[in-house]
Amino acid sequence: MIEIDDKNHQLLAVLADGLPLVPRPYAEIGGQLALSEAEVIARLRHLLETGIIRRLGLIVRHHELGYRANAMAVWDVPDDAVDALGAELADFPFVTLCYRRRRQLPHWPYNLFAMVHGKARARVLAQIGQLNDQVGLRQRPHQVLFSNKRYKQDAARFGGGLAKAG
Amino acid sequence: MATMDEIDRRIINALQGGFPICPAPYAKAAETIGISQDELLQRLTRLCADGLLSRFGPMYHAEKLGGALTLAAMSVPEERFEEVAEQVNGHREVAHNYAREHHLNMWFVLATEQPSQIDELIAEIEAETGLAVFNMPKREEFFIGLRFEA
Numbered sequence: 001m002i003e004i005d006d007k008n009h010q011l012l013a014v015l016a017d018g019l020p021l022v023p024r025p026y027a028e029i030g031g032q033l034a035l036s037e038a039e040v041i042a043r044l045r046h047l048l049e050t051g052i053i054r055r056l057g058l059i060v061r062h063h064e065l066g067y068r069a070n071a072m073a074v075w076d077v078p079d080d081a082v083d084a085l086g087a088e089l090a091d092f093p094f095v096t097l098c099y100r101r102r103r104q105l106p107h108w109p110y111n112l113f114a115m116v117h118g119k120a121r122a123r124v125l126a127q128i129g130q131l132n133d134q135v136g137l138r139q140r141p142h143q144v145l146f147s148n149k150r151y152k153q154d155a156a157r158f159g160g161g162l163a164k165a166g
Numbered sequence: 167m168a169t170m171d172e173i174d175r176r177i178i179n180a181l182q183g184g185f186p187i188c189p190a191p192y193a194k195a196a197e198t199i200g201i202s203q204d205e206l207l208q209r210l211t212r213l214c215a216d217g218l219l220s221r222f223g224p225m226y227h228a229e230k231l232g233g234a235l236t237l238a239a240m241s242v243p244e245e246r247f248e249e250v251a252e253q254v255n256g257h258r259e260v261a262h263n264y265a266r267e268h269h270l271n272m273w274f275v276l277a278t279e280q281p282s283q284i285d286e287l288i289a290e291i292e293a294e295t296g297l298a299v300f301n302m303p304k305r306e307e308f309f310i311g312l313r314f315e316a
Contacts, residue, residue, distance in 0.1 A: 004231070012231075018214075018223035021207050023190055037189060044187050052230045054310070055183035058210070059220040062314045065178070072266065072273070083306065090309030100306035101237060108239070108270065108300055117314065145273075147264040151251045152274070153220070154261050 004052065007033065011043055012052075019056070062117055063150055069121040073128045074110035076103075076141040082112055088135045089114045094127045109141060121146065170218065170316060173201060177209055178218070178316035234281040235261075236303040238288060239270040240295070247272070253294050259287055270300065 004012075010033050020028045026044070027037035035043070047053045062070075077085050082100050089112070090098045097115040114131065118124035125144065132138040170178070176199050186194040196206040213219045228235045242250045247265070254260055254274055263274040278284055288299045 012224075012226065015224050016226075018221040019185075021192075021211050021214075021222065023192060023203060023207070025191065026187070026189065041187050041189070048187070050230070051227050053224045054227050056185040056187070056224050057181045057183040058178065058185075058213075058222045059225065060178060060182065060314050060316070061217055061220050064216075064218045065314055065316055067314055070264075083308075086306060086308035095309060096312045096314075097310055098308040099304050100308070101302040101304055104300040104302060108302065111305075113237075115312075143268065145266040145268045147266050147273075149265040151263040151265065151272075152255045152260060 007035065008043055008047065011035075011040065012047070061153065063153070066119050067117045069118045069124045070147045071116045071118075071124050071128060072145045072147070073114045073116060073131065074143050074145070075112040075137050076109040077112050077137070079111070085135060085137065086112055089131060092127075092131060092134075094118070095131070110143065170213075173199075173205075174209060174213060174218075175316040176200075177206065177213070178314075181222075182313045228277060233277060233279050234284050234303075235275060235277050236284050236301055237273065237275055238302065239266075239274075239300045240272045240291075240297050241270050242272045242295075242297060244271075250295050250297065254291055257287060257291070259283070 011029065014029055014032055019025045022028055024037065026040040029035075030037050030040040033040070044053070044056070048056065075085075086098055086100055089095050094116055095114045096117045097113075099113045100111055101113055103109055103111050116124050116127050118127065124146075128144055132142070180199055181195060185191060188194060190203070192206050193203040196203045199206065210219070210222055214222065240250070240254075250272065251263060254272070255263055259276050259278050261275045261277045263272065265271055266273050276284055276287055278287060284301070284303075288301055292299050
């Protein structure tokens with residue numbers, strides 16, 4: 001964890017609900033925090049460089065954009081191979097997220113997770129087939145879990161609304 | 167579904183990250199898209215209001231802020247699914263919750279301010295629902311792009 005001073009905490013909290021949609025948004029935020037526009041800009045650049053802000057831009061609601069065939073593909077791969085395989089999966093343009101996660105034996109043996117978000121189930125299945133073939137995962141135990149209903153999509157919140165993370 | 171035109175698509179495709187940090191960032195972004203600042207602001211306001219955008223702003227790094235995120239799953243009997251979804255979503259720490267086609271049929275993301283709170287929260291959900299919660303925390307992040315072409 002990186003130490004964050006109080007002003008940066010306040011800045012992250014104000015930003016959490018979104019950047020104001022006005023011509024000088026950083027000046028407007030500064031006005032709320034008794035910071036100059038230049039100070040806000042310097043602090044935001046630093047927060048981006050240190051990776052505390054992963055990215056700044058628009059966050060889509062993918063379901064509303066028509067992405068309704070959303071699959072979580074999972075594989076059980078040897079622990080000493082998972083890093084290399086994960087890196088290979090991450091290179092495919094249609095893989096939207098890729099993680100190694102803890103297994104939950106005996107209920108859940110899978111340690112490699114990749115999300116493929118698409119508009120049509122057949123295409124998503126073909127793309128996962130491509131992953132299996134091109135990364136050499138077809139022989140590994142694997143499953144594809146499509147989501148069939150979204151029950152909640154909020155931003156993660158920290159510090160009573162301090163931050164939104166992903 | 168709300169409708170988008172070609173300019174909306176260009177905006178969505180161009181601005182999922184890399185937003186300028188300078189005094190007039192919307193003017194700069196608008197220039198690269200080929201529209202005016204006013205038009206960009208109007209369209210962003212509308213896209214947020216129509217629900218196509220969740221927000222225009224930052225995505226934070228939970229762990230670097232001292233928080234914790236995890237993915238958890240439950241096996242919920244079909245006839246209890248709605249009731250259990252309500253119980254689980256009643257916790258403000260539940261960020262996402264999706265039904266998936268598997269015997270582990272409910273998958274949700276937990277986000278807490280402190281790493282130690284994850285286990286407490288899972289114990290609470292188990293007590294409330296009488297169902298086991300399987301916690302599958304991240305061990306390694308290979309890719310978190312999560313960008314969508316409009």
